[in-house]
Amino acid sequence: MTLEGRGPTSYYEVVQWFKDRGFDRVVFLGGEGKRINYTGDGYEDGRYLALWIMSHVDSIKYYITIPFSYGNGELRDDPSKGFANSYWKKWIDGVLSVFDSNRLGFYWSYESCLQATTDDPALKVLGINDNQKEQYKEAYIQFIEDMSNYIHDHVQELIWIPATGTRSAEYLKNNSGIPVISEHFDYVFVQPNYYQYNSTYTYEKLVEKIRWICEDLPGNINNPNTTISIExxxxxxxxxxxxxxxxxxxxxxxxxxxxxxxKCLERACDYSRAIMEVNPSAFPTRAYYFGTDLRVIDGVREKCQGW
Structure with missing residues (x-):
């Protein structure tokens, strides 16, 4: 992270930068796992990252990633083979072997909103044919449930930040995996992705998507403890x-x-405008993406009421 053109002098300073802006927790990412160390040994890989975080960051709560893929985009394992003997369970065990009172839980790094559907992009990576797709989908849903139960059994939280791209609210309601697996997460922060896409993604479409996130989606989640929000x-x-x-x-x-x-600043402001239009009190707990320059959050908040 940088601020006013310079990097922090210490990890403590960058944590203070976050706290000064009202952030009470951070998420350690890693490009769905592509920028996370991979040796093939999930336990040692997870333990390595947990030790690094514990030894460098000690004054803010955080979620640690569960890396879905590695290097060239291939998956670290096959979810349809179950959670119990997977790379991801070993990763979680490696993280849990390191005690850190600042760790709140885990972040499932696979962002696709099509996971838990037969359109999941992972199907192609794994070489799943059309006749196997439905079976894979059911096995994947069970995998997420088992992973969630295991994490909760260790008194940790599990969060997800699914990307929706330009897909409409109606499409997401009927075709995405968000209504299917959100119940297994403590927090689901839906990415509208409006900021990143061109003019065919209109403000009206953003309002429609936020209305779905705020009003429709929570009623379709079979878990009152799941918090649905926005990025x-x-x-x-x-x-x-x-x-x-x-x-x-x-x-x-x-x-x-x-x-x-x-225009980019106006597009960022449209998020808070749309939330005010749908429900001004919606999403008291939110996730934020603003790159690596803290001037972004300062500039947007100065211009955009409600950010």
Whole structure:
């Protein structure tokens, strides 16, 4: 993380930067596992990361990732083979072997909202054919349930932050895995992904999606202890002269060459505008994505009421 063009002098300082902005917990990510160490030994991999966090960050509560994939995008294991002997159970055991009172629980890093459906992108990676898809889906749902129960048995929480892309609220209601497996998580922070996509993803569509998250989805979750909320999204493209992954940026050869920073800031503000339109008191607990520059959160909050 950076602030005013400089990095922190210590991990304690960067934690203070978060706390000064009202954040009471952080999530350690890792690109669904692609940027997390992989040796093949889940226990040692999980223990290694847990020891690193415990020895470097000691003054803020956090969730630690459960890495879904590795390096080249392949999965660290096959969920349909069950949780009990999986890489992921060994990872969780490795993390749990390190006592840390700041750890609240785990973050399931697979973001696809299509998991637990027969359209899950993981099916292609695993080579699952059409005749096997329904069987895989049922096994995957059982895997998530077993993982959740195991984590809860160890008095830890499990959270998920599913990405929805440009999919409509109606599509998500009828075709996504969010209503199917959310009951197994303590917190589900749905990513609207409005900030990242072009003008075909209208403000009206954002309002529709937030209304679904706020009003419809919770009633379809068979667990009163599951909190359904939202991820607020912005990045460095809201800052003058900076680039990012905003819909109002232009990329050439995967390189950002220009951004309309004012439009990006307006697009970030649309999140709070839409929430105010649907229900001003909605989502008291939220997740935030704002890149690696804390000036982003400061700039957006200065411009956008309710962020």
């Amino acid at each position: 607020m999204e912005a990045d460095s493209a809201v800052l003058l002269g900076q680039c990012g992954h905003c819909a109002s940026c232009r990329y050439e050869n995967n390189h950002c060459v220009w951004c309309d920073n004012e």
